[in-house]
Amino acid sequence: MEHFFTIIGGMGTSATETYIHQLNERTPANSDQDYLNYILVNHATVPDRTDYILDHTKPSPLTPLLEDFKHQAALKPDFFTLPCNTAHYFYDELTKVTDIPILHMPREAVKWISKKLPTAKRVGLISTEGTRADHIYDDEIQSAGYELVLPDDKIQQQTTELIYGNVKEKNHVDRTLYHEILRQMFVEKGCDTVVLGCTELSLAQEREPYTMHPVTDSQSILVDKTIELALKSRSGVKK
Structure with a gap:
């Protein structure tokens, strides 16, 4: 397969499904051949990113993620996407195992704000506790x-309940x-x-839009960049 990209997903699976749905829905296509070439790695068993960030005695997601990137890099995709905000805690480590570009979702989200909301000054962030602790969005x-x-x-407690108690556990969005x-x-x-700094929140925005x-929907922005x-x-290729 020529000119494809690889999605390292499954964190969580329902959120990745939303990313794929938006990706296919927004691709300008009038035939099967107009859609994009990509490989989806839905690695659902990657240990919870927040658990590890808050407590390094818990299983690390880094080892399986490194293996995913190494294996997929051998296939020579044009670029990678990582539709999990909290996993960007490992971004620098992941870039060390491949020269193939990896889109940085938090960075793309902040760029979007400067382009689309030029008068914005106060930028809020809702996310997992892990993303709050790793300061990726804070720095950007x-x-x-x-x-x-x-x-x-x-x-934060309400956000954690929505992410874990609603979406991850029940695949349900409490609109209220x-x-x-x-x-x-x-x-x-x-x-x-x-900023919706968790892909489960992006799923909530798709199903029950506010x-x-x-709202700065990081996953939606990643879809457009992809x-x-x-x-x-x-x-x-066509030139």
Whole structure:
């Protein structure tokens, strides 16, 4: 197969399914051959990223992820995508085992804010506790000149319940809970935009979209960037 990309997914599987659905839905296609070439590695048994980040005595996701990237790099994809925000904790280590580009989802999300929301100053973040602890988004948001707004303990507990208790455990989105989390971030915390820093939250946005204020959906942004790069690669073949 010529000019394809590899998706290292399965963290979690329902969220990866949302990424694939959006990817296929947004690809400009009028025939089977117009769709994109890709390989999906749905590695559902990768240990929980947050568990490890908060407690390094827990099983590490790094070893299986390194193996996935090594094996897939041998097939020579044009690039990799990693639709799991928390897994970007290992981004620098993963780039050491391959010269093939790996899209950086948090970085792409912050770039999107500068392009689409030029007046934004206060950028909120809702995510897993692991993503909060690893500061990946913090660094990207603050280095871009924004004021970072983090959830208080109540909002974080609600977010954790939505991610784990709803989506991961039941493949269900509590619309009232999801919208209340965002309402608090926008109205009570005064955010200009809120980054959905977990792909389960992106799944929630797809199923029960919040439209009262501008949400920065990291997975949706990754979908658009993936399509952009894949189409550029394919057009290069045709020249």
